[in-house]
Amino acid sequence: MSDRTAPVSVDHTSLIIVLPLTLAAFFTAFACWTLFAVVGVELKNTYWFSDTQFALLLSVPFLTGGLLAPPLGMLTQRWGGRRVILVCLPALGLALLLLMWVDSYAGFLLAGAGLGTAGGLFSAGLHYLVTYMPPSRAGMVLGMFGIGTGGAGFSYLVVPVVQTAYSWELAPLAYLSVILLVWLLLLILTDPEPSPRQRSETSWLRAVKSLVSPSVWPFCLYFSFLFGGSIALILWLPDYLSSVYQLSLAEGARWSLLCALPMLACQVPGGLVSDRYGAVMVLRLALLGGLGTLFLLSYPDTDLIIHGIRQPIHWHIGVSLPWLLLLLSGLSALMGSGMGALLRLLFDEYPQQVGTVGGLMLACACASAFLLPLLFGLANDFLSVRSSVFMLLFLLCLVAWLTLECSRHPTADRKAPLP
Structure with a gap:
């Protein structure tokens, strides 16, 4: 049974700060998600991966992202969207660091699994924005947040240019720099969400039960x-x-x-x-x-x-x-x-x-x-x-x-x- 009581909205000034930062985090995370679709070709040619190994390398971020999305969604309900975002971004940064450091197939698979943490940014960002947006403009705000899914195709445009001009290792480094900047801005400019225990409308058990609701x-x-x-x-x-x-x-x-x-x-x-x-x-x-x-x-x-x-x-x-x-x-x-x-x-x-x-x-x-x-x-x-x-x-x-x-x-x- 869904809960249709609209959350209490916060001032528009907070939304002006939170929406661009949340969108930037979501966009960059999804760009990292499809990174192997571009640099994977270079890795395949360099390390002589088979077609099966290459296909698995492409699919691992999506598989781990899909597997992590529901539990991260429940953690978001428990801890709040801001906290989950601040945890997922460093985890994504560690995966990018690992991608620049490893030189074996198992290492690349592990890095790809780490890139799957980008999936947590979707549910966490939605939950975080709900705290700030006016209910009458929910469609507009969430539509703007949904633009972040365009990050999935951003790597197709930018990474080949970087790869041609320099090397593929610079692309993860560039994404890592953006992630670090967004993480610091979120940490400094945004306030923690109210604790779920302080909001009687929110029930973590109700959220878990909603997963099996028809x-x-x-x-x-x-x-x-x-x-x-x-x-x-x-x-x-x-x-x-x-x-x-x-x-x-x-x-x-x-x-x-x-x-x-x-x-x-x-x-x-x-x-x-x-x-x-x-x-x-x-x-x-x-x-x-x-x-x-x-x-x-x-x-x-x-x-x-x-x-x-x-x-x-x-x-x-x-x-x-x-x-x-x-x-x-x-x-x-x-x-x-x-x-x-x-x-x-x-x-x-x-x-x-x-x-x-x-x-x-x-x-x-x-x-x-x-x-x-x-x-x-x-x-x-x-x-x-x-x-x-x-x-x-x-x-x-x-x-x-x-x-x-x-x-x-x-x-x-x-x-x-x-x-």
Whole structure:
């Protein structure tokens, strides 16, 4: 049973300080999370790792992040978001130091497992912001915080430049410097949260029980599609674009990142509209729009021959590269709007357990991001149709939409009062 008593808001001056610092911590942590996706290629060539070893190296941060997210979410409920952030950032820094020091496969795996502590920043940041934000602007604030998920693609842009100009070891050092700066600013400029024992509304046992509540799992499904699906698609798109449209991998990666930008840009508008008209409505429209877009993307290239009166008529049905990029950008925008609405809905339904429920949502999204690329490959092998990637995402989106329509959300018709 969710607790819908809105938390007591704190002055806006504190929010002006806390939101940028929390967003910086979240963004940097997610950038570290995908560090192996870039430097891992250099490590594979230098240390002669096999394809299996390389795949395991890429997946370890996501696996550990997913495994750590629920317990860190519960610790957030117990200790408060600020304390967990101040613990996770040094742990992440130690993993970066280890990454620069080790020279064996086991050492790199250990460093990758340490990078998984970035998952704790999501639930801790959500819980910390709830203490300060005005309830009527929850969608906007949480949408701004959700921009931090863009750190997952930041390494694709910055690390190759640093690696080409200097060496890959400088990238972890740069991230370490940012983490140290953010940690010091959080320690100096922010105040400790009230002790959970001083807030009768917060019950740690209630937060733990919420993990097995049936009403929580639809949130995990929505986030598995919106966030886990977007991460899996970004990882898969470079190979898809290079195979279907004869682009180089570098060009495919660049177009993939550009298509992901609308997701970041639309999280805040999605949260703002949710504040005004309700989160369920925005989430419903985002999922319906995703279904339509994915249906168009799923249709494979087809050649039709119509036997006309005088001669056969040949038709080719396919999506050109400009139209594909336009559809992908639209899908990205819809998923970003849906994420902003989902975070607002999370606040509406679980204002006192955002850390615990958010941690479980992230764990499910990590599992989705890990499993979907594997399913993409299996679908290509068995169906021999490149667009089967979008067919699988269409099915996941359809299940998420049907779940939303069948689930009961008590706040569906309640709109936040705007000042």
